[in-house]
Amino acid sequence: MSTIPGASWPQRVVRPSWTLKLRFFVSGHLLFVAGATVFGIILIMATLAPLIAPYDPVAIDFSVKLGAPGPDHWMGNDELGRDVFSRVLYGARTSLMVGLMVTVMAIALGLPIGLLAGYFGGRLDTVLMRLSDVFLAFPPLLLPIAITAAIGVGLVNAMIALAISWFPWYARIMRGAVMRVKSEPYVMAARAMGVGHGRVMLRHALPNCLTPVIVQGSLDFGYTILAAASLSFIGIGAQPPEIEWGLMAAASRTNFLEFWWTVTFPGLAIFITVLSINLVGDGIRDILDPRFQEFR
Amino acid sequence: MYRYVTQRILLLILTLIGVVTITFVLGRVLPGSPVELMIGYRPNQEQIEAARKALGLDLPLYIQYLHFLGDAIRGDFGVSLHTKQPVITDIAIRSTATLELTVLAVIAVVLIGVPIGVISAVRSNTLVDHATRSISIAGVALPVFMVGILLQMLFYGDLGWLPLQGRIGSLVLLDHPFEIVTGFYLIDTVLAGSWTAFSSAASHIVLPATALTLSTLPLVTRTTRNMMMEVLQEDYVRTAIAYGLPVRHVHYRYALKATLIPLMTIVGLTFGVLLGGSVVVEFVFDWPGLGGYVVRSITRSDFPGTIGVTLFLATIYLSINLVVDLLYFVVDPRLSSP
Numbered sequence: 053m054s055t056i057p058g059a060s061w062p063q064r065v066v067r068p069s070w071t072l073k074l075r076f077f078v079s080g081h082l083l084f085v086a087g088a089t090v091f092g093i094i095l096i097m098a099t100l101a102p103l104i105a106p107y108d109p110v111a112i113d114f115s116v117k118l119g120a121p122g123p124d125h126w127m128g129n130d131e132l133g134r135d136v137f138s139r140v141l142y143g144a145r146t147s148l149m150v151g152l153m154v155t156v157m158a159i160a161l162g163l164p165i166g167l168l169a170g171y172f173g174g175r176l177d178t179v180l181m182r183l184s185d186v187f188l189a190f191p192p193l194l195l196p197i198a199i200t201a202a203i204g205v206g207l208v209n210a211m212i213a214l215a216i217s218w219f220p221w222y223a224r225i226m227r228g229a230v231m232r233v234k235s236e237p238y239v240m241a242a243r244a245m246g247v248g249h250g251r252v253m254l255r256h257a258l259p260n261c262l263t264p265v266i267v268q269g270s271l272d273f274g275y276t277i278l279a280a281a282s283l284s285f286i287g288i289g290a291q292p293p294e295i296e297w298g299l300m301a302a303a304s305r306t307n308f309l310e311f312w313w314t315v316t317f318p319g320l321a322i323f324i325t326v327l328s329i330n331l332v333g334d335g336i337r338d339i340l341d342p343r344f345q346e347f348r
Numbered sequence: 349m350y351r352y353v354t355q356r357i358l359l360l361i362l363t364l365i366g367v368v369t370i371t372f373v374l375g376r377v378l379p380g381s382p383v384e385l386m387i388g389y390r391p392n393q394e395q396i397e398a399a400r401k402a403l404g405l406d407l408p409l410y411i412q413y414l415h416f417l418g419d420a421i422r423g424d425f426g427v428s429l430h431t432k433q434p435v436i437t438d439i440a441i442r443s444t445a446t447l448e449l450t451v452l453a454v455i456a457v458v459l460i461g462v463p464i465g466v467i468s469a470v471r472s473n474t475l476v477d478h479a480t481r482s483i484s485i486a487g488v489a490l491p492v493f494m495v496g497i498l499l500q501m502l503f504y505g506d507l508g509w510l511p512l513q514g515r516i517g518s519l520v521l522l523d524h525p526f527e528i529v530t531g532f533y534l535i536d537t538v539l540a541g542s543w544t545a546f547s548s549a550a551s552h553i554v555l556p557a558t559a560l561t562l563s564t565l566p567l568v569t570r571t572t573r574n575m576m577m578e579v580l581q582e583d584y585v586r587t588a589i590a591y592g593l594p595v596r597h598v599h600y601r602y603a604l605k606a607t608l609i610p611l612m613t614i615v616g617l618t619f620g621v622l623l624g625g626s627v628v629v630e631f632v633f634d635w636p637g638l639g640g641y642v643v644r645s646i647t648r649s650d651f652p653g654t655i656g657v658t659l660f661l662a663t664i665y666l667s668i669n670l671v672v673d674l675l676y677f678v679v680d681p682r683l684s685s686p
Contacts, residue, residue: 186366191665193624194658201646201654202374278491285493286631286643301493305632308497309505319494327489334485 084335090328098144107135109142109295121313128313131303136313140321142295147277147325150211150296154276155269157215159222163265166226171234171253181227184220192217193279200288207280207296210289214279218272225268229261236260263340270333274326281322297322349677360670367662368420371655372413425656430648435656438641443660444531445515446630446637450622452534452553453560457622458615461565465572469580470599472573480569487566492625496559496632503555510551513634517548556633563629564621571614575607582606608679616672620665 068076078085097104107125113133121128127136162184169180187195199213200206233239234257242252281298283289290296297318304314407415419425425435468480503510511517516533526540534553537546579585580603588598630639638657645653677683 182362183366186363186370189363189367189666190658190662191620191623193627194661197627197642197646198371198654198658199374201651205646274489278489281491282493282628285491286628288643288646298491298493301497309501312501315494315497319491319497322491322494323486323489326491327486330485330489 081335081338083331084338087328087331087335090324091332094144094325094328095148097141098148101138101141101145105135105138105141107138109134109138110293111135120311127317128311130300130314131307131311136300136317139295139300140297140317143297143300143318143321144325146207146290146294146296147281147322150207150280151273151277151329154211154214154218154280155273157211158218158272158276159265159269161215161219162222162224163226165219166223166228167230167253167258167261169223170227170230171249171257173231177227181223184223187217187220190217193282196279196283197286197288200283205288205291207284207290207294210280210283214276214283218276221268221272222265225264226261229264230257233257233260267333267337267340270336271330273333274329277322277326277329349683353674356670356673360666363666364663365417367659367666368417369413371420371659372416374655420659425659426652428645428653428656429650430644430653435652438653439638439656439660442636442638442641445635446623446626446639448532448534449553449556449560449629449635449637450619450626452557453564453622453626454615454619456557456561457564457568457618460561461568462572462611465569466576466599466604468569468573469576472577477573480573484566484570487562490563492559492563492628493632495562496556496629499555499559500632510555513552513632515549515552515636516545517552521545556629556635559629559632560622560625563625564618567621568614568618572607572611575610576603579603579606609676612672612675612679616669619668623661623665 111134113129115133117129117131117133121136125135125137127140130136130139165180165184169177190198195217196210196213199216200210203209203212239252239256242256247256280289281296281301284296284298285302287302290299292299300318301315304311308315423436425439427433428435428438431438464480468477471477500512504512523544526537526542526545529536529539533549534546537549580599582603585598585603588602589595626635626637627639627642629635630637631643634640638661642654642657644650645657
């Protein structure tokens, strides 16, 4: 390296400050940031529900039965005089837990199947994928209904049913990702050095296949909350002592025309939660997997 | 082409056998034994034995399976525990109500969703596009039952324009009886020439059909837009526009044609979503179709009813997707030539 005599170069390198970086990120992912903010608030409210909720969500008080929203009860009272706002808060816990559990269970079922099918290929692939395709032959929502019918009505069973009917999508995605990774030099190098199949699958293939699974998981999170709420609404998901938004909407079926708040607020809660989750999911997809970006 | 068709039909049969197998496993292996459900609580030993024999549960599992498969192929799903009728009879009575609703919704979804998606793609990044996409994003976050309830609140509660629930006014049905020919009330009332009955049936179907349509509209609009955007970036579209062909002509003649096949696939899948969604919508609107039937079957532990409806709807769904796949050959002549 030769330096130019007499020339003094400015030593200062201009680095963007973190506030600038943040502003850049926010302006590029406006919807994601908005969704994440709302979702964060919902998460905090759900976590702190026992502290925030002004009333016991299951306390029955017939003196305020079907009371309209007012200063004491912001969202009014339901048919047993329970405070709708407190119940909406507690309902967030149920719905977020359901969404998370169903997604995790579906991934836990689908991931190994996709990994084995994609890695070994051949007959095993055909058998595993045809088997999981059968689960996709049912109209959506119908298989969870049938499974719940078989194993019994209830929130946990509904969650299991949703996971069983949803796992083939993860098997498919995982299989595709593994097949792409399989022929990468680092996988072949590992094999050539005598690393066993199991270790190659878990240590080399799996970590490099997780991105599409995470993307799909974040996109499905909201869907599972909707599906679980629907199951509870038709009476085969959460059961009465439990606090669930779909169940709250169902309980007001006979009186919602007069007492609109009994159904509107749980419905609004589902809407805002799922909307924020979907915005976050879309954002995660755009950030992690730009190929799938929607045309703009 | 014939090879493909045979392959597809074979695959359909295999999938159906798989579907039957899953339902068999659900019925026999998982807890909640059908015996208990059939004879109620605290039966004595003889009752249990008799019931097991009647249900064929004393036979080896693979024989039970073959019986189940054979029965399912013949359309014999057993006797419903709550209507005391053969399940297939219940399905025959109720399926037309569900199909009328879903067919109407699928037509509406295609007629509304596809043009909106196309316009949104052709005018991408305009106000129309932004509005469409925002509404789509919001639309998928609304549960089907909320859409139904909101419609009931608005059009029955506030405006009083449309009936709350049911398929036809019961008084109308008494005063203007009509013959059931197709099972679709909208058609049968016209065939019977009864204007009163028709308008009652039509006013009853508007809200549930709208709820179903709205719930699947975002999906169809969004996919149509994305497919159209993809096609609009093709070389031949750019070339056609560069040659000075009218832009409208290029968009709606050339580009739209190229989206037809993926679009048909989407419509086939949408039908499935609608069949699933109809369970919830029928519950909200007290629609006398299979959805309400299956919900009642579950809450009354009527397993034959649930299984029968599930198998029936899965078969319809698979058949529709087969038809869609075969229609590719009609739409795209290139596929038929070897």
